[in-house]
Amino acid sequence: xxxxxxxxxxxxxxxxxxxxxxxxxxxxxxxxxxxxxxxxxxxxxxxxxxxxxxxxxxxxxxxxxxxxxxxxxxxxxxxxxxxxxxxxxxxxxxxxxxxxxxxxxxxxxxxxxxxxxxxxxxxxxxxxxxxxxxx
Numbered sequence: 001x002x003x004x005x006x007x008x009x010x011x012x013x014x015x016x017x018x019x020x021x022x023x024x025x026x027x028x029x030x031x032x033x034x035x036x037x038x039x040x041x042x043x044x045x046x047x048x049x050x051x052x053x054x055x056x057x058x059x060x061x062x063x064x065x066x067x068x069x070x071x072x073x074x075x076x077x078x079x080x081x082x083x084x085x086x087x088x089x090x091x092x093x094x095x096x097x098x099x100x101x102x103x104x105x106x107x108x109x110x111x112x113x114x115x116x117x118x119x120x121x122x123x124x125x126x127x128x129x130x131x132x133x134x135x
Contacts, residue, residue: 018088022105025085025112030056032126055129058096061104064129068107073128078110085109 033055034048042048054060065082068074074082086106093101114122 018085018109019105021112021116022085022088022108023112024115025108025110028115028122029108029111029126033130036130058093058100058104061107062100064132065103065107067132068125068128073125074110078114081110081113082106 030052033052037048037051040051042051055064069079083106085108086102088105088109096104111122111125114125
């Protein structure tokens with residue numbers, strides 16, 4: 001089992017399943033946001049959880065993605081990666097509409113891809129997102 005995971009992780013770009021990239025991106029994104037919120041001075045877990053919803057919920061991720069696109073912060077290549085993740089087959093969400101869910105998956109796919117391929121750009125986007133504040 002572990003050898004398969006390492007094999008899968010060694011694949012890059014289009015070779016790696018878009019949903020696997022989104023899975024990785026979800027973890028990277030959430031960790032970045034959690035560290036950001038802790039550094040911002042929030043100390044109670046309930047406060048941290050509530051504040052994180054402004055960034056990590058599917059609805060928040062959709063708003064953030066749309067803002068990144070509207071502000072022309074993403075490159076054409078990055079938008080292509082977002083679209084690959086958005087168009088990947090996945091299950092329906094029980095908590096949000098399918099368009100919101102797919103756009104959130106697209107953002108997570110981009111973060112996962114950049115984490116593997118260009119950590120500097122990944123950090124730049126994550127920093128930009130936290131500088132946007134609560135939308």
